[in-house]
Amino acid sequence: MNIRELARRSGVSTATVSRALNDRAEVSEATRARIRQLATELGYAPNEPARTLVRRRSDTIGLIWDSGQEAQGLHNPFLLGLLSAVRTALSEADYHLMLLTTAGAEEPDGAYLQAVRRHNLEGVIVLTTPPDDRCLRTLAASTVPCAGIDTAFTGPRTVRVSSDNAAGAAAAVQHLHELGHRRIATVTGPLHLPPAAERLTGYRRACERLGLPVPEEYVVEGDFFLASGEAAARGLLALPDPPTAIFAAGDQMAIGAMHAAADAGLSVPQDLAVVGFDDIDAAALVRPALSTVAQDQRALGEAAVAALRSLLDAGPGSVQDLVHSYIVPTRLLVRGSSRRP
Amino acid sequence: MNIRELARRSGVSTATVSRALNDRAEVSEATRARIRQLATELGYAPNEPARTLVRRRSDTIGLIWDSGQEAQGLHNPFLLGLLSAVRTALSEADYHLMLLTTAGAEEPDGAYLQAVRRHNLEGVIVLTTPPDDRCLRTLAASTVPCAGIDTAFTGPRTVRVSSDNAAGAAAAVQHLHELGHRRIATVTGPLHLPPAAERLTGYRRACERLGLPVPEEYVVEGDFFLASGEAAARGLLALPDPPTAIFAAGDQMAIGAMHAAADAGLSVPQDLAVVGFDDIDAAALVRPALSTVAQDQRALGEAAVAALRSLLDAGPGSVQDLVHSYIVPTRLLVRGSSRRP
DNA sequence: CTGTTAGCGCATTCAC
C-alpha cells in the first residue's frame, strides 16, 4: 500500500495524494476528504524512510542514555522517569525517537556524530552520561543540537537542563533548622560532578544565611552509594561535637547514615535527623521513611525536550541569545526521618 | 558526503563504492581498501533511510516499553535493566532501536502496526505492558515478529520470555523449609497476571512436595505494592495459627510484611522470616536486608533479543516448530530477612 | 572484477 496505489484507486495523481495527506493548502476540501478516507480504509502508512530521503529531515531525535554500568545505583532509578517523560514530550511534538547505542571505550570519537548523520537525526537528548565521554564531547563540539540533563559538556548548539540542586539543598538545611537543629552536617557526592558540587554550595549558602557554623569536619565527601554514607555518618557521630542532623546529597547515602545511627544506638529522627536527595523508590520504603529533596523527573524530561526544540527552531544561526541552561525546581518531601520529635 | 562523491574522488562507479562499503565479495581487495580508507578520511556515513528504501529492510527493531503509569512501582526499577540489556544485545547484532510511543487509550487499535510499517521495522520487543492493551493485541495478531517479556498475548509470530517464576518461588519455599519453617504463608500478586499466577503455582508445588500444609488463609492476594503486603501480613500474623515465614511474590510487598512484623512487635528474621521476589534496589537497602528471588535482567533482555532473531531468521513461513517460550532461571539471594536465628 | 541502468516511495518543482 503506497501513495501510487492510493492515487490509482482514487483516480488522481500521486502529487495530489501527497498534498492531501500532508494537509497542503492547494487541495480542494472534497478530494482531500476522499483521499484521507481511502487511506484510512486501506490502512495506508506513509513510508518514513522515503519521506526522510526526499525531505531531508527525519523528524527523529536521538537519545543517548547511559544505563550506567559505572553510575550503577546513582541516578539509576531516576533515569526511568526521565526516559518516560522525554518519550511522552517528544511524541507530543510529533518526533520519533531513536535509542542510540552507548559508545564503548573502543568506539571511535565520532561514533555518535556518525549515528546522527546516518539516520538524519535532527537533534540529540543526553541523559546523564559520564562527563569524560570522548564521543559525547565530539558530538557536542559539532553543530548537532544537543540537550542534556545534568551534563557537563558545552558546544555551539548545546543546552543543559538540571534540577535546582543548590536551592534543593538549601531547602533541606532550612527545614532542619526549622526543626531546631543547629549542628547540621553534610555528606556530599563526588565533587567533580556538577550536581554534587551544586548541592554542597546550596548547603553552605543556607548555613551561612542561617548563621550556622560549618566546621570543616562537617563536610564529608561520599560517592552516592550506601556504604559511603554509612561510613561518613559513623565518622560524624564519633566527633567530639557530633551533628544532630545530616543532609546527604543522595538517598542511598542518607539511608546509609540511618543505618549508622541505628548501629550507634541512636534513633531517627529523635537523636539524629536525616534528609536525602533524589527521592528514589527506597526512600518511601525504609523505616522511618526518608525525608528527601525530590527531583521532578517529568519536568526535567519536558524541559529537555523544550530546550532541544527551541534549539531546533532557532536554526543553525547564532545561538548567542538563547538560554543555555534550564533549571527545574525541586520539592522537599518531609517524611519520618526528619519530623519534630 | 555521499556515495557519488566517494565514487568521483576514487575514480570508480557508485556501484563499486557500494560493494566495497558493504563488503561484497566481488570487489578486489585493493579497491575495497582504497575506498574504505577514503570513506573514513572523509567521515562518510551511509544514509540509512536511502538504504532502507531500496533494500526494503531497515535493520531496525521497535521497542514498546511501558514506563508504567499504571504499573508504577511494579516492575518499575526492573525495566531499566531490561532496557539496557536489550539495547546492548540488539546493537551487538547490528540492529538499530526505535522507541515506540506507548499507545494511549484514544489511540486507534492499529497504532503499533502502523508505526511498524511506517518505519519498516523488522520486529518488535515488548517490555511488560498491561495485558489488555488493544493496540498490542492487534500487533500480535499481525505477522510482525514480536518478542515480549512477561507478556500475556500470543499470535502467529510471537514469543514470550520470562523468568522461571515457579522455580524461583519454589526455591524460596525450599529455603525457608531448610531454615526449619513449617508454617509458610504467601502473599501473591494480582493473579490474572501470568508471573503472579506462576509464582503461586511454584509456592504450592513446593509446599506439596515438602509435605507442608497450605491452609486456605495462608494464601493472600496482593497487588505488588507495599501497602498490600503490609495488610496481608497483618492479617496473617493475627491468625490463630500464624505463619513463621512469609514468601511474598514481590519485594515491595515483602518489605510491607516486614513493617507489619515490626508493628506487631515481632523481629525479623527471628520471629518471622520474609523472602521477596525481584531484587529491587530497595531490597538491599532496608534493614534487615531482604532475601529475595532475583530475576536476571541481563539474561532476560538477551533472551528476548535471541528469541526475536530466531523468529526473524525463520522467515514468514510456519513457526510451528519454533520455541514459543523462553524461560530464564532465577537466583535466590539470602540476606538478613531469612537467616538462621 | 567493474560500470550502466533502473527504481525503491515520496515531495516538490513547474506547467496547465
Add this chain to the structure above:
DNA sequence: GTGAATGCGCTAACAG
C-alpha cells in the same frame, strides 16, 4: 486545483 516530471542516496540486477 491538479498532473507530469524530477530526483533524494542507495542497492541490485544485468552487462561487459
